[in-house]
Amino acid sequence: MNRILFVEDEPWGVNPYFRSLSQKGYECVSARNADEAVRHLRRERFDLLSLDVMFDPGKVLASSSDPRRSGVHLLEMIREAQIPDCDPQLKVVVLTAVDYPWVEERMKKLGVLAYLKKPILFDKVIATYLQALE
């Protein structure tokens, strides 16, 4: 089964996608903060991660330097295989309202399939995810 994890502290921004995506056969899971995200990543295997940048770092990212860049730190953790049972090569699409160049650069450096900047059209988002999953 294809699964997509959505890390997003405002679920309204992603919930609408779930329906469309599940119709396409993807199971969508949402995590509101870093702790939830890590929990999900440890427990389950995902095909795609839709990652916001600004969310609650929680405990797991408490020591990271900038809580506003929790997404970056989480991705770092993933890529550095610091999350057990999580594929460091996990496919990631970033969907964020944060628009700092260095964030984008960093994320891209860490390896993301797409960097989507909010607000973005519904169809575009769905298309990107579908493309990423192929």
Next chain:
Amino acid sequence: MPNGRMQLDGHLVGELADSVMKITQADRVCILRYEPESERLRCRYGEKCACYDDGIYPLCDVPLQGLPADLRRLFENESAGGYIAARRDFPTKGGNGANGSASQMLIPLKKPHSQPLGLMVLELRPPKLFHPEELEVVSAIAEELCALVLRESQKHADSNGMIKKLGLLSEAHNVLLAEFENKTLAEKFDHVVAKAAEILEAELCSLWLVKEDQICLETSYSQEGKEFFKRRVSYPITDGPKAGMTSHIAYHKKIFNEYGEAIEHHPARNPDNPVDFLDSQKMYSELAYPILDGENLMGLLFAYNKLDAEGEPIQNAGFSEEFDIPIMKILTTKLRISIKNALLMKKLRDYESIVESTPDPVVMCARDGEITYMNPGAKNLFGELIGTNVVERYPATEALPSEDKAKEIRGLALRSKDHRLKNFETEFLSKNGEVIPLSLSVSLLQDGGSIGIAKDLSEIKALLTTGQVLLGTHDIEKILHQITNVCLRLPFAKRAYFKRYEEKTDGLVVHALSSKDPQDTMPQESTPKYRGLSGRVFQTQEPVNCPDVSTLPVDRFNALFQDVKSKIVVPITYIDKETDGSRKLGVLCVDGDELEAFTGNDFDFVKTLANQAAVALENANLIFAKNKIIAQLRAFDRVQRAATGENPNMMQIFHSVLEAVIDELRFDYATISKVDYTQNTVGTIAGRNVPDEFLQLAHHSIYSKDIQAWVVRHKTQVELCGWDDRLDKRIYDKFNHERLVRIIIPIMARGEVLATLEAGYDKTHKTELERDEVTTLERIVNLARVGIEQATLLKMMKEDLALRTELEMQLDALNQASLEILNAATEREAIEDIFTSLKSIGYDQGMLSLVNEAGGMLEGKSAAGENWKALVDATKYDLKSRNVLAQAMRAKSPISIQDCAHDPNCDPAFRELMHKAGITAQYIIPLMVQGKAIGTLQIGLTDKPELVQEEEAVFKKRMKVVETFACQVAVAIRNIRDMITIDRLESNIAETAHEFRSPLHNIMAQVGGLKNFLEQSRSDKVIDQFVGVIEEEILRAKRQMDNTLLLSDRTREKLEYSFKPGYLQEALEFCASAYNMRALERGLRFIIKDSVKRLPRIAFDRDRMEQAFTNLIDNAVKYSHYHQQITITGFDDGTNLNIEITDRGLGVPESEYETIFKSFSRSYARDKMRYISGTGLGLKICREIIQRHGGEVHVKSEPCSKNPVKVKEFQDFLTTFRITLPKTRRENQI
């Protein structure tokens, strides 16, 4: 008549000759007969002819051709008449002429308009001039007699009667000739008239004389003698019917000879005029002969009623034409001459009295020069010289001996037309040898003598000389003396003096006394200008010649001198012709020691002198004034040149002042004393005409008793003329300053006395200082002052320039540094840069302190220099404290501390601090940004004592450089802070952007989802959900926009609130409803208690209040844990309405109760737990809104559990935000 030619009867001629000789007193008479056939004049009357006396034959025989031309003309010209006198050349005695040994009178014997029958020659030996009157008489007689003779010759009438008549005539003549004897005119008249009556055989003869316009009876004689009339008879000289015969005849001035009817019925006869003056009571005949002087009638000689041999009036005949009328003619001629002579004599007597009384000398000389007459004037002037020869009186010169002079004068007179010489200037020696200049007028007399009248020129010459002298000098005293000396020339002048007007005393002071009495002294005092005779003349400007001073009223005459009998006082007034103004200079007085000593001439003389004196005095005054002005100008020039030269120098200027005062203004002495303010002394540094010892000794403290010190202290000038309590007695006595009159003037510069000038006179020279001298000195001091100030300024400018250059360099350096500081990225960098820069310009000690962000405290940030660095941490001062740094910040201006230990601004704690750190001097500069102090910069000056002790102005300039730098520092710091703010803002903006983007995205997602859903199915519930979210998100975006628009404090301040009454509950409900979905999503529930619903109405701005509530609710939602309640309660405490919003979740630490309401503050504690997005402005905006409503908002957090571990672990707090709003909004809240 034999052959028609007339012949002269020899006998008659002889008688004629005799009569004529008697009458004329001639020595010889020669009567020649004219023989036309031979054209010769022959003397035919042999023994009767005078020339016969010599017994020489032949008799006179003169051819007509040989006669002098005029005589020949007489003969040849029928109409010519007259006689020729003063001849010497008629050839008598055999044709040889008189040869100058006689003077001759030649009278042709002829009837008018006919050829002469002969010539009568009268000779006078020795030759002398015929008296002109004699000439007339003689000619008249001669003419008449000749005519008579001729007639009688014709008629061959009774020659005896004729001879008798001739005898009578000569008697009459003799009488008349006796007029040169001392008979009065009246006696003479009587004689003539008496004789007339006798000769003419008239009943009455009268002489009438013209007096003015009347003809008046003078005297009458009848045969019996003098007739007397009761009244004076006179008639007007007029004509007309019945005017009166006498008037008529007088009017017509013609001979009147009528008798009988002609008189009776004469138209002019006035029947009213009585004829009672005639014994016969009737006018039978009347003969009147006019006595004419040229055309003028002098009188009439009347003969009335010719008598016959019995003495009875002849009734039918009148007076004879042939004899009576000629007699009348002769008699009237004589009368005329007599009357004329009498008038002449009267005139002469008048003249005589004039000559006697005139002061001008009149001198008469005989032909040989002997002085025969001198009038009293001449005697007075020349002395008694009668009998001496006038020739001796002309002073001889080498060129011209006296005689020649006399001859010259005489010659000039002779050559002139009328034998007169007028106004000839010459000199005359008086009896005592004095040379007197004269202007001489001379007339030559008939007898060869002369009469001269002269004008004494000595006075005029004296005046001229005086005038020249006066004009030649402008020494006033000399002028005055000259004049008074000249006045003494006046004969009776005893003394002469001036009374000069002095403005000072407003009175008259005696000057230039000249006196013949050597004892006379000049009085010193001045008399008031109104007093006395002098005063009167001075006021009235009327000169006075008083002949007797005792006649003056007592108050009018104040005698300055004794023995004054008469006096001349003349005003001396200068009249300016250009301005028509006049200036009263004084009066000139001449005292006489006799009564009536001064004549009109003397008076004029003195007046003339006075005029000259006025001009000369005025001249002198003007020259004096001019010279004075010139001296002043030169004095100024000296000082000016010294003061404005290339390098004006104080000593130079002082010396120029001394030169000006002594050399130009002619003061007796002068000194300059200079003030030394470091030692507070004043001492004489330069002087002219003062003893050296004085220069050495004249040094005093400015607080001592000495006049220079006094002047320095009081900064005012002083005039002294003797002792004064302010003087140093020691100096005064030692140098005998008693004798000085002086002034001491301070020379000021910039309000301080630099030096003093003392100048003055020895009292023997001058007793007091004139006002304009003082003014001149003041002006010189002023010039010197200006010069000194300029010199000082120049010096200062030069020094200033050096300083400026240094400071400019410093400023440049700092400006460079500032640029770098401005580019500093962080505060720390900036502060480091600051101190580096300061060190580069020499200030390596100091501290920078800044106000912390929480506000209220000044904290030391950074320092340079070891002692300062130690103080940084200790530097924490409340901005409201007394601390000097806080003071500087409040005062917004620098404070200079020279010695911390003693400066009153430093509080004890600060003093202690500084003392411990070894800091004494510092300069505190507040760092100002836009009128607000954000910190202080202390510049340590302990190691720079020379700067601290510098002149205040210079120190200020130096510090100004640092202050300028400090400004830039402040700006830099502000900039940095701003940049931090901007950074934050930017990051906030970034986050704000995030806050914008998020809802928009959510909206998009929801819309997309909705669309999707709608394509597949329809469910209202689901749709509602979608739409609900969309709406909230939109509102969220709106909120965000609202908050962002209010980012700037200023914008928020400017917002206008409109307060309308309403219920807070409604706003709360509305705001809470905006969070429905979100609350739902988090499991949160809003509880709005009834207490809120019960709150009364209140005036509030709906929109703003909603914003405030939204922010609080937003806050509550954000920080609340999931699945909690958010409770909203309200209560009315009487004054205020209160609303409380409580949530359970992350709390607010007490330390942050206030700070969370500040800009951009985040709750660190809260944010550490989870990152809460937001702008950080919400609470601040909320508070501002509530405050604008006159209320307040506060927060309180309480732990929910008593277990501290749990609290810390889970952050479980009940946080309540309370809004307090006053029920009645105070006006000034807005």
